[in-house]
Amino acid sequence: MTLNDLFQIKETELFARKKIVLRCCMAAGCMSSNSKGVKEQLEKAVIDAGLQNDIEVRGVGCMKLCCEGPLVQADPQEALFVKVTEKNAPSILTAIKGGKTDVTQADPHSAFFTKQLSIVLANSGVVDPERIESYITQDGYQALHDVLTEMTPKDVVETMVKSGLRGRGGAGFPTGIKWGTVAKSPGAKKYVICNADEGDPGAFMDRSVLESDPHSVLEGMAIAAYAVGADQGFIYVRAEYPLAIARLQTAIKQAKIMGLLGAGIFETPFHFNVDIRIGAGAFVCGEETALMMSVEGKRGTPRPRPPFPAESGLFGCPTLLNNVETFANVPAIYRNGAEWFANIGTEKSKGTKVFALAGKIKNTGLIEVPMGTPLRTIVEEMGGGAPDGGQIKAVQTGGPSGGCIPAEHLDTPVDYESLGKLGSIMGSGGMIVMDESTRMVDVARFFMEFCMDESCGKCIPCRAGTVQMHNLLEKILQRKATARDLALLEELCDMVRNTSLCGLGQTAPNPTLSTLRFFRNEYEALLQPDAHGPRSTQTETTTK
């Protein structure tokens, strides 16, 4: 494979392209509403009408507006058909020929689409995720070529530092610094791991990226491997995402056949292989040390750091671990330059962030916005507010490790620091909108139950603390608790946060603490008067 071969594939593809392209969403959301059947019927209708030379029916990845699926978009007309059924196929053909149709259409120029800025999702909904040629047509793998032939690993790391990209898994550690640390660590064998164990309930960005554009993740991993000097990569995917696993397997196979993975990539001495590791449903495996234990085929329990994975990670070798979205950003950065990327976003948070917008909101789906976009823009303009004229009460970000942001703080820009100040976190990108009917104490209990079930049991504060906090929240909900219990709950939150071993325990109290901060009245309304009078001001240290 050479650069010329890439250009040739692109040209052949563009030459064979038909005048009209009907893009059918084939991501998991639309597939569950029978988008496969819709695609088959469209293909049949095209053949019936004798238009197979003019119209291409292409299965593509997520087209973002998941609530209206199955989605079909026609190019170049831009018409976006929503809630398409199998019976609608002939009618869609009439419509793109200029006739009338009764199929519902959405406005592709509504705020939901126009306020987005796509870097990670640029190919999502455009390329056929099951064909590598489709990705190459969008200049795929050119960044890898340039990196391998024109840059030294040191340059690659420097460019990454300059771009200012921060980890998209939640904590926001600068990616360039991480790459530099692994590159400097001594060791003959190094690994690159892609964390696709998207365990946060309410988040589906990584699933969509893997289903819609798996090659961008592979290309990003290969560039990272060259920068740090690794020759083996692993993608750790949740077992709950069978479609993403299947598409990744196809993508890896195709890339290997084309010589874009394996030995001597682009006729350079660089070689890199990627294997898939399938998770088995443990939230804690999203934590890096636990994830590596799981890749090694063991129980996914975290271990204390240091040593950090960058020094001693998988099988004791230096390991680079990044999130799916982080890797998906990489090819674009090397294609367009670090300055281009650093110009997007805010001072400390560069680039864009993908959010999975869900819950009590009109437009649910996937959005990618520049960092620093106010929450209000996302929720009210893009999301269209609460359905049926309801009032938005809070927005939950960061899943069980995050917090609830009340409606009065909706003008907060989304970046790592601003969300942190409100007691929430950026997290991997789940954004659940809650309306007035949602009881915040119940939400806190829901997340605590989640953490209680998912605690791996290795350290006591998390294992026992989450159970006790859950019991207290349950007691409050049953209207059996007093002010004493509430004080005890706060004490426990503080203790678990400060003494747990890994991120799961350290962040488990976050939903409770943030709802206590902004919705304390809801807790207090459920409290009973204390038979023994108010608690003394002296702090009690004994807990039962």
Add this chain to the structure above:
Amino acid sequence: MSVNLTNPEQPPVKPVAEAKHPSGDKRFKILEVHMKKLQFKQDALIEVLHKAQELFGYLEDDVLLFISAKLKLPPSRVYGVATFYHFFTLKPKGEHTCVVCMGTACYVKGADKVVEAVQNQLKIRAGETTTDNKVSLLTARCIGACGIAPAVVYDGTVIPRQTPESAMEQINKWVQS
């Protein structure tokens, strides 16, 4: 050399390197071929367990012992891993499975009411199987279908926007069949 010579009182716990499993079940052979493909690597344990569950439907003791022997891992390790991860089940599932997603998006949109309705109808709790072995009710952490919440997976097919009524309808179809 036979195992019995070194340990005369005890019958061999491990199935020896012959092709056949004493039970004569062909699925053991398929599982072994899969392990061979993974070069009997110990770090592939989770992959092997996935395959075993796919073949047998659940992980019975026999299967776990078979895997532990083939990968040369102590049974405690295999059992420990199998019980750590939610995806693996040590009990057989019913003929049909109904998995209700209890992710945050589904929860705030009423997945808890769907679970409650199914529980009341089948007289079982989440995670259990009906006595006639027909339906298993499970809950999932999040299946990543938040855009179409609340979602329920009936026998592997994700169905969007469920209500207690629509769930009842599907369950009744199974119960009556």
